[in-house]
Amino acid sequence: MEKKDRLKGLSTRCEEIQEIMGRPPGWMLRWGILVIFLIVCALLIGCYFIRLPQTLPIKVYARTDIQSDSTFAKSNGQIASIMKSNSTVITKGDTILSCSNDTCMDYITSSLSGKLSYPNDICVGDKVNAGEVLFYIDTDRQNCQLLSCYGFLSENEARQVQANMPISIIVSDNNDKIIAKVKNIASHPNESHKYYMEVFLNEENRKKLNLQLNNSITELNAQITIASPRLIEKFKLW
The missing domain is CATH 1.20.5 (Single alpha-helices involved in coiled-coils or other helix-helix interfaces)
Structure with a gap:
């Protein structure tokens, strides 16, 4: 009797489960x-x-026609007058200062257009010696021209880099960037076992880079994008 009751209860529950499932x-x-x-x-x-871009950090070098000229005292004497102050932008032929000695007065003019800088704080009456630097002139960066942009790659790096790969160059302390392209890579290494790489810049990038350069050769940080795999490839679902 008890067994029949159990079977009856199980049958009833099965009917309820079937109803739920249906x-x-x-x-x-x-x-x-x-x-x-x-x-x-x-x-x-x-x-x-x-x-997900894969990048290769490198150093690139920008070479310009920025010039710097140093003017020296021709003889012993003293500063007689100062016509231009430090950091002044001057043009070629401007009179910068004058020096006097026991026999004559010498007016010193600029041989370049650019920015004036004195090596020390100078004042009228300061003594100068023959051969001493009186001032420097740096070429005006607005008028300079970017001659070339290049870098050097190790053998392992050269195997990963190809022409037309995008290269991001940091051109300022604020991490401003320009996007250029790898133009070509030398097929043979130099004496330092490095491969010469030339960088192509369009006119807009050349102008932007010009304004950030302070020397005839400037070292810059850059990154070459050597690959851009899809995220799905990372999960090996494709």
Whole structure:
């Protein structure tokens, strides 16, 4: 009798389970499954379009026609007058200062157009010796021209880099960047076992880079983008 009651109860529960299983899922469950499916699809599509650039940090060098000229005292004497102050932008032929000695007065003019700088704080009456630097003139950067931009690669780096690869060059302390391209790479190394790499700059980038250069050869930080694999490739789903 007890066994029959158990079988009857089990049969009743089975009928309840069958009823539940045969009942269609509610709207919340159906929409939840759909939302999850759409999210997964969106993630997969995003992983296909999102790229993860692989970069190679290097040093590049910008060479310009910036010139610097030093003017020396021709004889012993003293500063008689100062016509131009430090950091003044001057033009070629401007009179900068004058020096006097027991026999004559010598007016010193600029041989270049550019920015004036004195090696020390000078005043009228200061003594100067023959051969002593009186002032420097740096070429006006607005008028200088960028002659070339280049870098050197190790053998391992040269194997990874190809022509037309984008290269990002930091041109200021504020991390301002310009995007250039690798123009070509030497097929043979130099004496230092480095491969010469030439960088191509368009006119806009050349002008922007010109304004940041202070020397005839300036070292700059750069990064070459050697590959841009899709994010989905990282998960090996493709």
